[in-house]
Amino acid sequence: MEAEFSLSTSRALRILSSFSEDRPELGVSEIARELSLSKASTSRFLQALEMHGFVDRNPVTRKFRPGVEAFRVGSLFLRAGGLNEAAAPIMARLVAETGFTSYLSSLRGDTMVILAALEGRGPIKYSIPVGEKLPVHTSATGHAALSTLKPDQAESILRASQLVARTPFTLTEVDRLMERLAQVRAQGFSLNWQEHTAGVASVAAAAVGTEGELLGVLSLGYATMQASQEESQALGREVRKAADELSAALKARRPHEHD
Amino acid sequence: MEAEFSLSTSRALRILSSFSEDRPELGVSEIARELSLSKASTSRFLQALEMHGFVDRNPVTRKFRPGVEAFRVGSLFLRAGGLNEAAAPIMARLVAETGFTSYLSSLRGDTMVILAALEGRGPIKYSIPVGEKLPVHTSATGHAALSTLKPDQAESILRASQLVARTPFTLTEVDRLMERLAQVRAQGFSLNWQEHTAGVASVAAAAVGTEGELLGVLSLGYATMQASQEESQALGREVRKAADELSAALKARRPHEHD
DNA sequence: TTAATAAGTTCCGATAATCGGAACACAGGG
DNA sequence: CCCTGTGTTCCGATTATCGGAACTTATTAA
Numbered sequence: 227m228e229a230e231f232s233l234s235t236s237r238a239l240r241i242l243s244s245f246s247e248d249r250p251e252l253g254v255s256e257i258a259r260e261l262s263l264s265k266a267s268t269s270r271f272l273q274a275l276e277m278h279g280f281v282d283r284n285p286v287t288r289k290f291r292p293g294v295e296a297f298r299v300g301s302l303f304l305r306a307g308g309l310n311e312a313a314a315p316i317m318a319r320l321v322a323e324t325g326f327t328s329y330l331s332s333l334r335g336d337t338m339v340i341l342a343a344l345e346g347r348g349p350i351k352y353s354i355p356v357g358e359k360l361p362v363h364t365s366a367t368g369h370a371a372l373s374t375l376k377p378d379q380a381e382s383i384l385r386a387s388q389l390v391a392r393t394p395f396t397l398t399e400v401d402r403l404m405e406r407l408a409q410v411r412a413q414g415f416s417l418n419w420q421e422h423t424a425g426v427a428s429v430a431a432a433a434v435g436t437e438g439e440l441l442g443v444l445s446l447g448y449a450t451m452q453a454s455q456e457e458s459q460a461l462g463r464e465v466r467k468a469a470d471e472l473s474a475a476l477k478a479r480r481p482h483e484h485d
Numbered sequence: 486m487e488a489e490f491s492l493s494t495s496r497a498l499r500i501l502s503s504f505s506e507d508r509p510e511l512g513v514s515e516i517a518r519e520l521s522l523s524k525a526s527t528s529r530f531l532q533a534l535e536m537h538g539f540v541d542r543n544p545v546t547r548k549f550r551p552g553v554e555a556f557r558v559g560s561l562f563l564r565a566g567g568l569n570e571a572a573a574p575i576m577a578r579l580v581a582e583t584g585f586t587s588y589l590s591s592l593r594g595d596t597m598v599i600l601a602a603l604e605g606r607g608p609i610k611y612s613i614p615v616g617e618k619l620p621v622h623t624s625a626t627g628h629a630a631l632s633t634l635k636p637d638q639a640e641s642i643l644r645a646s647q648l649v650a651r652t653p654f655t656l657t658e659v660d661r662l663m664e665r666l667a668q669v670r671a672q673g674f675s676l677n678w679q680e681h682t683a684g685v686a687s688v689a690a691a692a693v694g695t696e697g698e699l700l701g702v703l704s705l706g707y708a709t710m711q712a713s714q715e716e717s718q719a720l721g722r723e724v725r726k727a728a729d730e731l732s733a734a735l736k737a738r739r740p741h742e743h744d
Numbered sequence: 745t746t747a748a749t750a751a752g753t754t755c756c757g758a759t760a761a762t763c764g765g766a767a768c769a770c771a772g773g774g
Numbered sequence: 775c776c777c778t779g780t781g782t783t784c785c786g787a788t789t790a791t792c793g794g795a796a797c798t799t800a801t802t803a804a
Contacts, residue, residue, distance in 0.1 A: 231529045231532045231533050231536070232493055232497065232526075232529050232530050232532070232533040232790090232791080233762095233789095233790065233791090234491055234493045234494055234761090234762070234763095234790080234791085235493055235494060235497040235530055235533040235534070236533050236536070236537065238491065238494040238497065238498075239497075239533065239534065239537040239539060240537070242539075242558055243537060243538075243554060243558065245558055245561050246561070247561065247564075250561050250564060250565055251565070253780070253781085254780070254781055254782090255779075255780055255781075256780095263764095264763070264764045264765080265764090265780085265781070265782085266763075266764055266765080266781095266782080266783085266784095267491075267762080267763065267764075268781095269781060269782060269783090270490045270491050270762085270763095270782090271491055271494055273490040273491070273782090274490050274491040274494040274495050274498065275494070275498065277490070277495070278495065278498040278499070278502060279502075279593050279594065280498060280501075282562075282565070284565075284566075285698070288780090288781085291561065291562070291565045292558050292559060292561040292562040292565065293562060293593075294562060294591050294593040294598050294600075295502060295593060295598075296555065296558050296559040296561075296562055297559040297560070297562035297563060297598065297600065297616070298559070298593070298598045298616050298618065299501055299502065299504055299551050299555050299559060300551060300555040300556040300557070300558060300559020300560060300616075301556070301559060301615055301616030302504050302505070302506065302509050302550065302551040302555075302616060303541075303550070303551040303552060303553060303555055303556035304556060305506075305509060305614070305616075306509055306510070306541070306543075306550045306551065307543070332553050334538050334552075334553040334554060334557070335538065339553050339554075339556065339557045341553075341556065355564070356560055357556065357557050357559075357560030357561060357563075357564075359557065439544070491761090491762080492760095492761065492762090492791095493761080493762085493790090493791070493792095512751070512752085513751070513752055513753090514750080514751055514752075515751095522793095523792070523793045523794080524751080524752070524753085524793090525752095525753080525754085525755095525792075525793055525794080526791080526792065526793075527752095528752060528753060528754090529753090529791085529792095532753090547751090547752085547800090
């Protein structure tokens with residue numbers, strides 16, 4: 227076991243990463259327990275993080291939460307590569323045509339992160355906030371993302387993941403999921419029917435670069451009452467078309483990005 | 486000189502903070518030069534940051550940029566304390582009533598960070614993107630923010646800052662700025678007339694908590710052609726009212742924030 | 745094509761920062 | 775009032791970290 231790279235930095239980043247939508251505020255002991263760090267170090271790391279504005283301290287609870295500087299730097303990600311800008315009009319069109327909520331997501335390890343959401347018009351609103359994480363194995367976006375990777379890469383991600391069932395429909399076996407990925411590859415989009423949340427369906431397709439590398443995933447989310455599985459096929463084709471447009475739009479602005 | 490707290494973490498965070506709207510992509514040597522770090526360490530830190538998803542690498546330029554995980558964690562900041570949610574309807578009303586672009590900002594050190602922006606309807610669009618930094622001494626939001634602090638705190642921030650002139654109207658002397666803060670305190674809002682950008686004006690007011698602590702700053706931005714200085718006084722009173730509403734809205738949801 | 749410059753990574757041993765246990769301070773509940 | 779849980783600071787031993795230099799790729803110039 228060797229010290230490959232900055233170990234303390236790794237620890238600090240694990241601390242920062244331990245904040246989530248579900249648990250946006252954490253105390254020193256809480257974090258130390260979860261990451262198996264000493265309270266001493268955890269406290270020191272949090273001091274450093276606070277000093278640089280990456281965490282704040284809730285004055286009333288005295289617990290920590292992500293800070294302004296984390297927000298500032300993080301928001302730069304959206305603007306990188308013009309992904310968000312390129313996707314915005316396409317998502318708007320998707321919403322206009324289908325009435326359902328449209329999402330832009332990105333793969334990170336074994337989870338999908340929502341980068342942008344555009345609310346649908348329908349009376350039924352099932353919206354996931356920007357920044358939220360979804361497991362790669364339960365979501366349409368996850369399947370779409372994995373389907374762009376080499377099968378062995380996808381498989382190793384799935385094997386390293388927990389594959390917890392969120393509904394009776396969730397696929398929790400690697401083999402089943404690999405079959406699903408093949409299907410997604412074949413038809414160009416992924417359809418998720420209540421595998422993540424009961425009563426909710428979603429279709430997704432990935433935008434890729436010239437080398438086939440994953441750039442982002444577009445999706446639509448809606449209640450199962452709002453569209454049949456047959457109708458979902460048509461929605462899937464819509465999303466596929468949208469993702470292709472996004473791929474093209476991103477390729478167009480590639481050439482030289484000034485300087 | 487003693488090691489008060491995690492020094493390497495501090496270095497890593499300085500690297501992360503060196504990304505900005507103006508320079509969203511940086512190389513190893515570039516960063517090392519600017520922060521006076523060795524290339525060796527800089528490279529190692531960036532590896533750690535990359536491993537945890539806090540930076541990405543542009544596959545074509547091989548330069549680094551903020552990563553998805555930075556975005557995910559950063560976006561949690563917005564949801565903390567419900568600041569953004571509470572501000573949204575108020576900002577919408579400001580835009581509806583004035584037609585100008587409305588901003589929500591937060592103080593971080595000697596700079597203001599834009600948390601949210603809502604575009605005005607007017608033909609003239611002067612919009613600043615979310616995440617952008619503005620110097621505290623040149624902006625209406627900065628003056629509004631500082632006016633809520635104790636004068637000596639405000640003064641020490643100003644003295645530590647660069648006070649670079651951005652236009653001929655920019656106040657660059659601490660004394661002048663302190664006078665300005667007193668005026669802002671007295672009238673409840675700050676008016677910025679081309680001190681940040683030629684041809685652009687802005688009015689701002691701060692929302693504060695029960696202890697008078699700064700929670701956020703609301704502002705309106707517009708071209709100087711769109712409203713006279715007299716009309717700006719009325720706009721300032723509007724923003725003041727909006728900020729009071731925001732303070733009240735935040736106080737309302739304080740009691741117990743579930744668990 | 746080759747040479748020359750610059751960027752990025754890895755190696756190395758000396759050094760200094762980091763680590764965790766324990767002691768301390770503080771808050772809230774029983 | 776004690777007790778439990780939290781957060782911070784101290785300390786010396788240890789170990790991860792540091793930067794110079796060597797090495798590998800890119801990039802540019804000739």
